[in-house]
Amino acid sequence: MEQLDLLRNLEEHHNSLKVYQKELFNLKNDSMVNKTEEKILDTEEKLSRLKFSQEKIKDRLKQSNTRLKDYNFKIEEIENNLYKGQITDLKQLEYLNDEKDKLKEIISDTETEIIEFMDEVENIDEELLTIESFLEDIKDKNNKLKSKYRDLEEDLKDKIKSEEDEIIALESKIDVNLLNKYNMIRKNKRTGIAEVKDTICSGCNMLIPTVLIDRLNNRKELIYCECCGRILCKP
Numbered sequence: 466m467e468q469l470d471l472l473r474n475l476e477e478h479h480n481s482l483k484v485y486q487k488e489l490f491n492l493k494n495d496s497m498v499n500k501t502e503e504k505i506l507d508t509e510e511k512l513s514r515l516k517f518s519q520e521k522i523k524d525r526l527k528q529s530n531t532r533l534k535d536y537n538f539k540i541e542e543i544e545n546n547l548y549k550g551q552i553t554d555l556k557q558l559e560y561l562n563d564e565k566d567k568l569k570e571i572i573s574d575t576e577t578e579i580i581e582f583m584d585e586v587e588n589i590d591e592e593l594l595t596i597e598s599f600l601e602d603i604k605d606k607n608n609k610l611k612s613k614y615r616d617l618e619e620d621l622k623d624k625i626k627s628e629e630d631e632i633i634a635l636e637s638k639i640d641v642n643l644l645n646k647y648n649m650i651r652k653n654k655r656t657g658i659a660e661v662k663d664t665i666c667s668g669c670n671m672l673i674p675t676v677l678i679d680r681l682n683n684r685k686e687l688i689y690c691e692c693c694g695r696i697l698c699k700p
């Protein structure tokens with residue numbers, strides 16, 4: 466019964482094809498890569514936000530430094546006026562001393578501010594370094610993962626192609642009517658052939674009459690299960 470052997474062979478290739486197709490589907494729907502890509506985007510966003518806020522602090526630092534320069538210049542002017550001895554008016558001297566004290570206070574505040582800004586810039590620098598190294602790491606891992614997935618995908622696609630080729634080659638050797646019948650059973654029952662084990666059809670678990678078993682053993686014709694319609698074969 467060459468046709469039956471061909472059908473059994475065909476069914477095996479159909480089953481393998483199904484397994485590979487499912488594996489490919491699962492691979493494509495694996496959320497690992499998607500999750501990592503999301504994480505990369507989030508981290509990049511965080512990085513750019515942090516850089517932006519650091520730029521703002523640097524601007525404020527620059528402004529504070531300019532102000533400090535101005536204050537120092539002003540205080541120098543006042544001190545010049547005070548110590549040159551040209552001003553003798555007491556009220557004016559008092560006013561200038563007051564101004565000098567006020568400026569000293571402002572300068573001290575500005576210096577504190579500058580130190581705070583510098584600390585902030587430094588802290589953000591450290592944070593940026595940490596995030597950048599994390600990002601590099603995660604990108605590297607993601608690239609490796611993607612390349613591994615690509616290899617797996619290529620491998621599965623090759624296997625699928627070879628199963629499909631095998632199926633086409635086998636189908637060309639099988640009688641068209643028989644092939645159509647087999648495909649119909651397979652479409653309805655997911656498998657087209659069932660082994661008979663201990664007089665039981667492995668497709669539907671129903672008992673096969675002895676008459677049919679005898680005819681199956683003769684191997685002269687194709688025998689169908691009376692219950693599920695599958696083509697029967699011996700293990």
Ligand SMILES: [Zn+2]
Nearest residue numbers: 666669690693
């Ligand atoms: Zn059956």
